[in-house]
Amino acid sequence: MKKYKMKNKHFFVLTIIPVSVFLSVNQAFADDFFDPAFLSFGENTVSDLDLSSYEKDDQLPLGEYYVNISVNSRFNSEELITFYQDKENKLAPLLTPLQLMSFGVNIKDTPYLKDLPEDKPVINLSELIPDYKFTFNENKLDLLFSFPQIVMRNKDNGSTDPLLWDDGVPALILNYNIMGGKTGSNGTKSENLFTQLYGGLNFQAWRLRMNASNSYYKSTSDGKTTSNNNHDINNVRLYRDIKSLKSNLKIGEIFPSLDIFESFPIKGISLSSSNDMIPESLRGFAPTITGYANSNATVTVSQNNNVIYQTYVSPGPFSIDDIRQSQLSGELEITITEADGTVRKQLYASSGLPVMEREGGFKYEASSGEYNSKNSKKKSFLLGAFSYGLPKNITVYGGALISEKYYSTVMGVGTSLGKFGALSVDITTSDTTPENTHQREKGQSYRIKYAKNMLSTGTTIDLAAYRYSTENYHDFNEINNFQYTDNAWANGKQRSSLRLSVSQQLGKYGSVFVAGNREDFWDNKTVNNNLSMGYNGSLNNINYSLSYSIEKKKGDNNTWPEDRRWTANIQIPLSVMSNNEFAKNSSASYSLNGSRNASTTNNLGLRTSFLDNKVGLSLNQDYSHNSDQTNNTNLNANYTGNITNSSVGYSYGNNYNSLNANINGTVVLHEKGVIFSKQAGNTALVLIDAPGAGGTKINTGLSDINSRGQALVFAGNPYNKNSVALDVTTLPDNVEVDSSVINVYPTKDAVVLAKFKTKQGYQVLFTLSHNGSELPFGTIVSAEGDNTNSGIVGDSGQVYLSGLPAEGTILAKWGNSANQSCRSNYNLKKDSTSIDDDNHFIKEVSLQCQ
Known part of the structure; x- marks a missing residue:
């Protein structure tokens, strides 16, 4: 028997409530005989009804049930589970190794289970896993599993068994973006069309990707026409994951993965560790928390009065090293x-930087190839880099880059200073011989980074960084891009830079920020200074912001020209003034932009949307205070559909007008055909297959299932569980699904299949009788040839x-003897009437069961 999600509440009550009442009565007489005569209705007796399958709490009929599964007190999924009768004649779930893996059981290290095929049912699981238990609430269809921690992957909180990772189906993916327009200004007319394509091919674990673009421009002025057409193909690369190494292999036009050296374009091959393949709880830096428990204790980690982690520990010393990276930085309270019931508390301060790793964490990269940029040298190179987390919240990192007449190394260390923040220091050396001078030049570059988050005050020092480079230091970009002259490095060669960013939360009053940077250069007097500050706030859904910036640049003549800019913005939802439908989806805005060296511009705008936000309209009016008193009007419309995004805009002002349009989306060619969707970008995709479920909405809210029963949705969490759910209230009247939720575990950029098992046919309310009497309460009725449809x-x-099909046979059984069953043929086109209940049509049929 299966549990289906009923769309009709009346029939749900009709069929489920009597059974629930019966089961509750049965529980009251747990081990006693229950007389079926109590279920008699009028003159009909049911004394021959076999209730043995209901006389115990766990004795529903054997079969398949859709149940809500929880593992060790955490909800896991909703799945179809087969139940069998175990050695104690009790109803027990029949699980496969693949299902156990999805529950977090460490199959590969569990004797006997590790040698079984993934789909082989496991009988008497409690004999293979000591202390394994389950509880099945047949009324709510809740199945609760309890596995001992020793067989669980509990060390990696949030991890997914690599055996569940899905490379997906073969597919050809194409993301397209097409934009074009026409402009007329002062007698000059121009046209432009830009087409950008991104995509490639998936086959097993391999991914081929590339970018292609074409740009067309045409201009006519004074009777003369000029035009040009440029196209380009770049970033061609082939890559795949190496699951056993938790690494990525990339070949082609790529960039280094680790932020150890200055980034530069590569044409070559690279093998590097994958952050996506590491459990979320072990990514990046987090402190290792140690302590001692006197008994079986609960350890709770809180931050800013919010519980961020909790676990159970055994008596003795304990160590916690799987706090998520996003939950660090600031003071931690350990309870x-x-x-x-005895409670002990201690405080633990922690801060981190992006380069830092938790204790035992390791990242690496090995690359080889040539520098890849137009109009530059293309020096071949070898590169190796790493970062490793040591005890005491210390991370060491470094690397080496070797090329022709060039050698560079990096060595650094990062550490958490507890309540004082986090600090990293590194030194990069270079040793090169310029081709024109043939004189060896050695140099160094020193870098310091600092970060601090004070949650109690809401102050964040996002990043304070200082770098100083000696005159003869050269990075790999410089030696490939600079021309070799007598003074090759003098023009624009940076000597030092300082960056600082601080933000302060003001609670309900918003936030403020200050950011600045300073840089100077060798062999010239140029100094760039920039300072910006701002405020953001919100009141009754009205958003507003202010910002101010100063830019000062010292030139060779010792002058300090400066530019000052300021902006003010406010956005007001019209719902603050009215509750009508238009106001709920509309907003008005005003912005002021000014500059010391340019004009001040005012902008007044109105935006609205309708059709469930699929269509948007906006109107903006600009007015500039300058000598020409410029006025500009902009009209824009956009549409977000199931298969594409599109927009069109028109602008006009003093002596000019322009019209532009844009359309973008994704096309995927797979073994079952072609599917169109909104632009997916560079991410894993889920191809939904739900036959007959056209028009059904998906939990992402981004698209509906098309007429062929397919849809394409994004999976933004590779190597982890991504749940895809159908909104069963939007299913067609003649379609139901066994389960409305499917979990997928895609690898990077995979196209994985989520196949929903649908039932297409009629919904029927049968009234059945046998030998002149109604069939007894509790009789099991099923469709012939489909025991699961009952x-x-x-x-x-x-x-x-x-x-159900329009014609068929149903079987009824209320006991185990030959005279406790019957069958009947039906023909819905001849024998039925239709009931309209909440706009869902259900057939009603009365039959004599023979």
Whole structure:
């Protein structure tokens, strides 16, 4: 028997409530005989009804049930589980190794289980896993599993068994973006068309990707026409993951993965560790928290009065090293609650930087190839880099880059200073011989980074960084791009730079920020200074912001020209003034932009959307205070559909007008055909296959299933569980699904298949009788040839079935003897009437069961 999500509440009550009442009565007489005569209705007796399958709490009929699964007190999924009768004649779930892996059981290290095929059912699991237990609530269809921690991947909180990772189906993916326009200004007319394509091919674990673009421009002025047409193909690369190494292999036009050296373009090959393949709880830096428990205790980690981590520990010393990276930085409160209720607390301050790793964490990269940029030298090179987390919240990192007449090394260390923040220091050396001078030049570049987050005050020092480079230091970009002259490095060669960014939260009053940077250069007097500050706030859904910036640049003549810019913005939802439908989806805005060296511009705008935000309209009016008193009007419309995004805009002002349009989306060619979707970008995709479910909405809210029963949605969490759910309330009337949720575990940029098992057919309410009497309450009725499509007879001999063909046979059984079953043929086109209940049409049929 299966549990289906009923769309009709009346029939749900009709069939389910009587059974629930019956089961609750049965629980009250747990081990006693229950007289079926108590279920008699009028003159009909049911004394021959076999209730043995209901006389115990766990004795529903054997079969398949859609159940809500929780593992070790955490909800896991909703799945179809087969139940069998175990050695103690109790109803027990029949699980496969693949299902156990999805529950977090460490199959590969569990004796006997590790040698079984993934789809082989495991009988008497409790004999293979000591202390394994389950509880099945047949009324709510809740299945609770309890596995001992020793067989779980509990060390990697949030991890997914690599055996679940899905490379997806073969597919050709194409993202397109096409934009074009026409402009007329002062007698000159121009046209432009830009086409950008991004995509490639997926086959097993391999991914081929490339970018292609074409730009066309045409201009006519004074009777003369000029035009040009340029096209380009770049970033051609082939890559795949190496699961056993938790690494990525990339070949082609790529960039270094680790932020150890200055980034530069590569044409070659690279092998590097994959952050995506590491459990979320072990990514990046987080402190290792140690302590001692006197009993079986609960350890709770809180930050800013919010619980961010909790676990159970055994008596003795404990170590916690799997706090998520996003939950670090700031003061942590550690609470140890012993078994007798005794509570002990301690404070632990922590801060981190992007380069840092937790204890034992390791990242690496090995690359080889040539520098890849137009109009530059293309020096061949070898590169190796790493970062490693040591005890005491220390990370060491470094690397080496070797090329013709060039050698560079990096060595650095990062550490958490507790409540004082986090600090990293590194030195990069270079040793090169310029081709024109043939004189060896050695140099160094020193860098310091600092970060601090004070949650109690809301102050964040996002990044303070200082770099100083000696005159003879050269990075790999410089030696490939600069021309070799007598003074090759003098023009624009940076000597030092300082950056600082600080933000302060003001609670309900918003936030403020200050950011600045300073840089100077060798062999010239240029100094760039920039300072910016701003405020952001919100009141009753009205958003507003202010910003001010100063840019000062010292030139060779010792002058300090400066530019000052300021902006003010406010956005007001019209719903603050009215509750009508238009106001709920509309907003007005005003912005002021000014500059010391340019004009001041005012902008007034109105935006609205309708059709579930699929269509948007905006109107903006600009007015500039300059000598020409410029006025500009902009009209824009955009549409977000199931298969594409598109927009069109028109602008006009003093002596000019322009019209532009844009369309973008994604096309995927797969083994079952072609599917169109909104632009997906560089991410994993889920190809939904739900036959007959056209028009059904998906939980992402971004698209609906098309007429062929397919849809394409994004999976933004590679190597982890991504849940795809159908909104069953939007299913067609003649379609139901076994399960509305499917979990997928895509690898990077995979196209994985999520196949929903649908039932297409009629929903029917049968009223059944046998030998002149209604079928007894509790009779199991199923469609012939489909034992999984079944129901339980309720009051008045009625039972609800769905997914039925127009003609067929149903079977009824209320005991194990030959005279406790019957069958009947039906023809819905001849024998039925239709019931309209909440706009869902259900057939009603009365039959004599023979």
